[in-house]
Amino acid sequence: MEKVLKQQPANCIKVVLFGPESTGKTTLSRQLARHYNSVWVPEYAREYLQNKWNNERKTCEPKDLLPIAIGQITLENKLAQKTDSVLICDTDLLETKVYSEAYYSGTCDPILETYALENSYDLYFLTYIDTPWEADDLRDKPNERERMFKAFETALKTYNKPYVLLKGDRQERLKLAIEHIDNLLQKRNEFYRQRHKTN
Numbered sequence: 001m002e003k004v005l006k007q008q009p010a011n012c013i014k015v016v017l018f019g020p021e022s023t024g025k026t027t028l029s030r031q032l033a034r035h036y037n038s039v040w041v042p043e044y045a046r047e048y049l050q051n052k053w054n055n056e057r058k059t060c061e062p063k064d065l066l067p068i069a070i071g072q073i074t075l076e077n078k079l080a081q082k083t084d085s086v087l088i089c090d091t092d093l094l095e096t097k098v099y100s101e102a103y104y105s106g107t108c109d110p111i112l113e114t115y116a117l118e119n120s121y122d123l124y125f126l127t128y129i130d131t132p133w134e135a136d137d138l139r140d141k142p143n144e145r146e147r148m149f150k151a152f153e154t155a156l157k158t159y160n161k162p163y164v165l166l167k168g169d170r171q172e173r174l175k176l177a178i179e180h181i182d183n184l185l186q187k188r189n190e191f192y193r194q195r196h197k198t199n
Contacts, residue, residue, distance in 0.1 A: 010080035019127035124163035
């Protein structure tokens with residue numbers, strides 16, 4: 001079980017879109033992947049839970065969280081091998097942990113929690129709740145957006161994850177995200193140049 005939740009080595013920068021439902025994460029993921037001519041990792045939970053809803057008319061249950069986490073990290077590991085620039089992750093296991101605690105009385109599977117904290121990313125983009133709510137089969141907390149946003153922000157601060165808050169319209173968010181990713185790429189390129197000089 002543990003091995004399937006672990007990140008595999010990859011030669012790319014990894015950034016995560018992180019925040020409550022209906023805050024523009026998927027839209028921005030697609031925009032960034034196009035901008036960098038790279039790939040983005042979709043949110044596995046959406047496909048998994050939509051199929052469950054279509055077949056059983058049931059929403060997420062605690063037993064679903066580990067299969068969702070395994071599906072997510074499997075997808076990330078696979079797609080990370082397809083780029084050597086930047087991998088745009090629509091979510092990560094820390095987001096699954098936040099949802100688990102929010103929905104299920106503060107609890108999270110210990111294995112899921114371990115890898116949610118152990119797996120690492122170069123930067124998180126925390127998406128604010130100033131985007132319009134868009135309902136679908138899976139979204140169910142339109143009146144708790146502020147509470148959920150605080151839960152996500154608290155997780156980033158508690159576990160000392162590097163993050164940038166994204167607010168404003170799509171173009172404002174995209175511009176700020178690109179600035180930060182460009183900075184990461186520049187630092188990585190400089191590191192490689194310096195290492196090459198010393199070898």
